[in-house]
Amino acid sequence: MKIPSSQSIVHGISISLLALLMGCASFPVVIKRDPFKKGADVITADMWHSVVDSRIDNTRVVYEKTINNGIVSDPSVTFEFVARVDPYYYDYHGENFKSEAYVLADDAQFTVPLVSSENVKLGMEMGHAFFSDVVINTDTRRMLIAKIRLTPEIQQAIEKSKIYMIRFYLGDIPLTLQATTEQLEAVKKFLRSGEESGLKSSKQ
Numbered sequence: 135m136k137i138p139s140s141q142s143i144v145h146g147i148s149i150s151l152l153a154l155l156m157g158c159a160s161f162p163v164v165i166k167r168d169p170f171k172k173g174a175d176v177i178t179a180d181m182w183h184s185v186v187d188s189r190i191d192n193t194r195v196v197y198e199k200t201i202n203n204g205i206v207s208d209p210s211v212t213f214e215f216v217a218r219v220d221p222y223y224y225d226y227h228g229e230n231f232k233s234e235a236y237v238l239a240d241d242a243q244f245t246v247p248l249v250s251s252e253n254v255k256l257g258m259e260m261g262h263a264f265f266s267d268v269v270i271n272t273d274t275r276r277m278l279i280a281k282i283r284l285t286p287e288i289q290q291a292i293e294k295s296k297i298y299m300i301r302f303y304l305g306d307i308p309l310t311l312q313a314t315t316e317q318l319e320a321v322k323k324f325l326r327s328g329e330e331s332g333l334k335s336s337k338q
Contacts, residue, residue: 229305
């Protein structure tokens with residue numbers, strides 16, 4: 135009987151742990167009720183999406199909509215990223231978001247204006263050569279925040295889709311995110327929340 139190498143065992147354990155963590159990932163839809171305002175609720179879904187074409191990290195995506203007097207608002211989506219500005223190793227040099235984003239739901243594509251965007255400097259780290267105290271690069275981190283609103287047409291397309299992606303541009307640099315299957319199902323559940331109670335939606 136062939137005994138597997140320690141490398142293959144570690145690799146197998148790593149895959150198993152990754153599968154376990156992905157299987158345990160949960161993206162609940164939360165309804166917050168205001169006890170002081172009858173009929174004023176906030177519905178949120180908090181998650182992240184995978185960046186497919188950049189070293190910039192997506193740290194958080196928050197879907198949010200309100201129910202006010204029985205009417206459900208168009209959802210807003212706030213995206214948070216952490217970017218590293220390092221001219222020696224990265225293509226990102228501190229550019230701001232362009233004014234439009236693009237949403238892809240299967241074959242349906244939508245151009246969406248940004249509601250707001252931010253580019254906040256988090257701090258700077260100094261790099262040194264091993265053989266001297268000469269500074270060879272600076273590493274500045276940025277918090278990038280962009281917010282869009284999902285129109286009724288986009289919501290309907292997402293609810294029917296199997297693939298859901300969003301693209302931003304930082305200057306000329308594309309920044310594309312894709313939802314996993316579990317995340318897409320959570321987004322669909324979020325979009326349907328409120329409609330089960332017969333509330334009036336912007337999609338109607």
